[in-house]
Amino acid sequence: MPSNRAVVYLGPKQLEVQKVDFPELVDASNGKKIEHGVILKVVTTNICGSDQHIYRGRTQMPKGEQLGHEVTGEVVEAGRDVLFLKKGDLVSVPFNVACGRCRNCKEQHTEICKNVNTEADAGAYGFNLGGWKGGQAEYHMVPYADFNLLKFPDKDKAMERISALSLLSDILPTGFHGCVSAGVKPGATVYIAGAGPVGRAAAAASRLLGASCIIVGDVKTERLNLVKQAGYEVVDLTKSTPLPDQIEAILGEREVDCGVDAVGFEAHGHGAEADEEQPQQVINDLMGVVRAGGGIGIPGVYAEGDPKAKTSDIKKGKLLLDFGKSWIKSPSLLGGQAPVMRYNRGLMNAILWGRMDYLDDVVATEVISLDDAVEAYRVFDEGSPKKFVIDPHGMTRKARSVTAAAKVQIPARSSAKATR
């Protein structure tokens, strides 16, 4: 059995790359041996904004657990009940763990599978959602593999575009789901709150969906600059100019058709309050700037139980929302995790046929080694506009030379600081 190493959570802002057990074909939710799973040799495994919630101690997570839920890998072992995958297949792993046999999975709601977590209708790797081991590791186990995995039809072609394809496990479908939930369609005008990786993926997704004016707002200059360079509109929320005024200056109208929350519960205020956490800020912004009859998608994570919540209401997941005010505008709010499987095949095809060549630019992926992962968490936490892709076995080297040659160094601390 080969050795294995993984990013392990030891407490807030305390991570370590440690030797860990090689994954086993065992159901994390009940400890039973399973035959429907596969073991993957991890090709890429990305660091996500929701990992940062854990890193900062904002989402409850037992110490000693492996992190990571954005995995692309190669099948190295398959259980008896895996019928349609074989060793050597290159696959994308949706971050949702799903059984494919419950009512919700059958209805394309893999984000709320009823069979993979005894405590809630939702499972994910590397979270406190069913106990499934995190995938920032050299090897990773995926249950219900025939159902969960998306196989790339041509391995070589996929490796050529691996940095974009690695986003299929989470942030691209998540950004896309936010847009779909918000009703983005050809010609729509869109405001995306948050210029982090999900917000930037949402910007690219809006473009794929045919949106016209795509505006991204954030409080972090370096992220906004990246978005602007990639050809989208931006609003700087540290400014005292109110959001509708900033939108009007761009669009000629004070409201957009669609709003996407790519921030979640660690939202900040605007202007003078841009340094303060205001967990209801983004949703209220969206109810304000989305026109009557428009739509709001909320893929950004909200939760109860944040140990650092400012008030007991917030700790209980209660938010003071402008719903009463906006009711007359026929509001539509759709929240929750993305059902990755609903979208990943189409997005894969869009990438493989060169229809999203703008994706890498706006997401700014940077491939790093597993050993650099801890430092990458730190830099990302400081506001780096990079999307870090861990390549634990050095398998993407060739790809990197094709897509983004010089992006291999982690930004030095000094430059990272400049992102604030």
Next chain:
Amino acid sequence: MPSNRAVVYLGPKQLEVQKVDFPELVDASNGKKIEHGVILKVVTTNICGSDQHIYRGRTQMPKGEQLGHEVTGEVVEAGRDVLFLKKGDLVSVPFNVACGRCRNCKEQHTEICKNVNTEADAGAYGFNLGGWKGGQAEYHMVPYADFNLLKFPDKDKAMERISALSLLSDILPTGFHGCVSAGVKPGATVYIAGAGPVGRAAAAASRLLGASCIIVGDVKTERLNLVKQAGYEVVDLTKSTPLPDQIEAILGEREVDCGVDAVGFEAHGHGAEADEEQPQQVINDLMGVVRAGGGIGIPGVYAEGDPKAKTSDIKKGKLLLDFGKSWIKSPSLLGGQAPVMRYNRGLMNAILWGRMDYLDDVVATEVISLDDAVEAYRVFDEGSPKKFVIDPHGMTRKARSVTAAAKVQIPARSSAKATR
């Protein structure tokens, strides 16, 4: 020019049936003469729960204004630009005033028309929404008549079912819209908050949509009894048994597929708090009892500016909602007024073909004279389980004898009191 009388608002709990001007073909939003309107002789005009918000001084309304927005009538005069209606046509008036020419109207969003109210994207009769005169009157003006009005194909057949058809102007499409927004479809399980007329119409609408288990909750016993007798399940929110437990006792599960808020901002608490207003109670209840992946429709009215709001947050239309807690369940919330036109033709056909013969039973319409209107407001405010239909010209007399013979007396005060 014939005389005209109407229900006029003189202040909280102060109404009077007064002589008023005969309606003119004038645009209420800008005072200009219009040729696209018609004058109707009112056949029926109902009292609505949202009239009660005004009656109780909870929705801002200038004194001296006519009330009423649920009108069915006969065309007695048509402007020169009305092309497809003629004198004598019997029509149902959607409560939304809509131009039929703006983007929203073209997209079947007549509830947020952009051209009929200079202050908001929404117009209605007898509200503070564009200044359009209320229709609890003998005569009523409807602008953009070709667009707005639904003509009954056979006048005699329509008069035979006029008590059910009179509900097409508002509460049946409103209840139906709540159900559609909540995703009600064949086999769905539904919880409807509120056993008032809209809630009861929503129960009937759920049935038309093929729902399986339909549960209605309220704090008013008499309304719940009516619902129960009509063949639906009920939960009594004055009980200390928590709502999910009451649902489980009926359904065998603690969650439903779909939730409908037929209450709005004057919501009350549960159990010991059933006498207290808790404006966020219903929406939070629904986020709790609707299953992951289910839907929530909110046709109940929410607003800002309630002069009697308990807190300044509530006055501003801010509600403390369990959104953070329920985000993991992929919540879907759709609020706002019903776009009546999207549904009224289909619902008319369902009524005319006898597919909703259960409607009258659960809504419990009672036809009254215009002179009885003020008393009806009072009785309704006290919790009467009746839906009052004003017949200002006595035109439905024949119909009444067919559908609901003995329902003509207004319940005496004593029995009305028993509803609390």
Next chain:
Amino acid sequence: MPSNRAVVYLGPKQLEVQKVDFPELVDASNGKKIEHGVILKVVTTNICGSDQHIYRGRTQMPKGEQLGHEVTGEVVEAGRDVLFLKKGDLVSVPFNVACGRCRNCKEQHTEICKNVNTEADAGAYGFNLGGWKGGQAEYHMVPYADFNLLKFPDKDKAMERISALSLLSDILPTGFHGCVSAGVKPGATVYIAGAGPVGRAAAAASRLLGASCIIVGDVKTERLNLVKQAGYEVVDLTKSTPLPDQIEAILGEREVDCGVDAVGFEAHGHGAEADEEQPQQVINDLMGVVRAGGGIGIPGVYAEGDPKAKTSDIKKGKLLLDFGKSWIKSPSLLGGQAPVMRYNRGLMNAILWGRMDYLDDVVATEVISLDDAVEAYRVFDEGSPKKFVIDPHGMTRKARSVTAAAKVQIPARSSAKATR
């Protein structure tokens, strides 16, 4: 191992109930042992109109094969990879064989599964579609059982309504799918071609979906009488009165919103040609009588290769359709087998909550023994308005006494003849 008996096809109009092998957990499409299947003790197994195509030698079928695809049963054995079903569970079997792991299954298109038939993207029991054994037997094997089977939540309650629930395996979802494909919704007017079991189930499905005027057409008087007694409108296609005239006499309009083809390729002409097969008759009728912007659902079976086809074009599956003529009406045609799983849970709930109590009346199920099956095929072929439900183990006896006491005799030949 228990013995087993089944209805076996020996050639056109030649069936026999024979001893057959007890089912094995083997993949019919490739002969491999499987662990994802279950063996069912068959509770009910119905005779379907598509079985009749085989019976009459119109659909290609190897001699010696077992017939039947409408099975409800009790789990008596489960493979090692079946995780969510156990012995004793009472389940409904969708007639489609589906893997739950291919793209189509994941997108709720279980009727075109890519993994269960090496010759086409579609599998079914008792057809020439993947070699899966027919279920008109005492015992029946279902592969991918966790995915395919719908478990009844309460076995006793289910047995009380077993005659209606037995229709969940095919004709109720099939009729429902036809209606959904045709766009049936509240208030819609519907014309259903064919008063056989699927057409009658479609009538009930239309009602569940809230349709207003539901018209069923056929050439068989006894079937039309049954439909009429159950409260639907009928048109008699043996009359010389053209179909639009007959519809106008009922509806007051010559066109309906929605059309459903519940006949398929063995369609007959009208009036003087009612005895002749006209395979394009029904689709052309529907393109004629469905209004501009309406919808046409075609669950009726069309195929190529009918050995008795009148022309070589028809044999090749070519139909002379009025598409050019009706193009100006924005036609919408959706054909194909029903994806049963998309609908069966909702329909089950509607039945269990008493929302389809009209179903048994219009479908006219009749429970028979396995030994009576051959005679039932013959009677059904002669136009009997019964839906025959085979109960091979006598397990429904109690149920029968509850729902439809006296329906146990097969109609005598003489009365059956009278149906022509």
Next chain:
Amino acid sequence: MPSNRAVVYLGPKQLEVQKVDFPELVDASNGKKIEHGVILKVVTTNICGSDQHIYRGRTQMPKGEQLGHEVTGEVVEAGRDVLFLKKGDLVSVPFNVACGRCRNCKEQHTEICKNVNTEADAGAYGFNLGGWKGGQAEYHMVPYADFNLLKFPDKDKAMERISALSLLSDILPTGFHGCVSAGVKPGATVYIAGAGPVGRAAAAASRLLGASCIIVGDVKTERLNLVKQAGYEVVDLTKSTPLPDQIEAILGEREVDCGVDAVGFEAHGHGAEADEEQPQQVINDLMGVVRAGGGIGIPGVYAEGDPKAKTSDIKKGKLLLDFGKSWIKSPSLLGGQAPVMRYNRGLMNAILWGRMDYLDDVVATEVISLDDAVEAYRVFDEGSPKKFVIDPHGMTRKARSVTAAAKVQIPARSSAKATR
């Protein structure tokens, strides 16, 4: 009153630019004076493939009628009932004439308006559909102007992109409608039959909708070359290689997700039969190459009454279609004219925000004078890969210099011949 000139049909292949009456505010369907119309000074008016059907004598058209239905113009006069447009507004005219007041218009089915043509539920300018005058003229009348017209928000910005925006009146929404009807969405693979202007617009529309592999087929080399240069895949139907083989060579699969018929009833055969008309060829091709569960959109015109039809069946609009063969694949066919209004606002925004800068390249618009129109019809009929945009007043001159400088000459006969 200013003078007016227009392209007038005098018989097959006989057109003339003649002096004609200045348009009046009169309802073409009944001759009555109307107040809801406007007169436009025509800025652009394009020649369409459906004009070519008339030109070739294939669609019935009275001699002496004006042609043209793709108009963009400036309001110069407005009737009393026009409330939201004023002189000087620059507007796009959907080719469908629609009342905005009938059931179909209210449901976004403006292509089948019930009030603008006494002979069918469909009206259009310059066709035999209600008698509305063609718009290849200097001035043009539009009824129900508030409803029908799309106003460009900024006139100067619109004039800068006028060649693309001129396509909003028909071919871009028509191509887009074909794609939407076929279910094109992000990642979908698409086969578009026909490389004429609608097919090319459909290719661009597919791209806007996020399609991955977009393949266009035709028998005309010059058109295919244009499509190829613009970055799409092509199949040459004059080759003897079967269509599925050609698709497989491009895609690696023999079937696509979506098929669009951008040809209609003048379809040709393949390979050796590429010179012969085969009116059912395209629809049968699509049923063959679209995968099970995929979709087929048919915006290409089909009709009855073609005087040059090869058989009496075809003349009656009867087509010999492979529906029986493809039924097992769950076919979905949606045909008919595009409801332009459903799409034109979104497409306008996509153009104005630079999201369809690839549109001009693939459509290859060429602005010409009204006097050149007759020659342009001839050249287009010979297979020119140009989309001719008539500018009767020379108003786009400035625009032309911006977008496509040197495209002003009509191709000489010799080069046009080479397209065969």
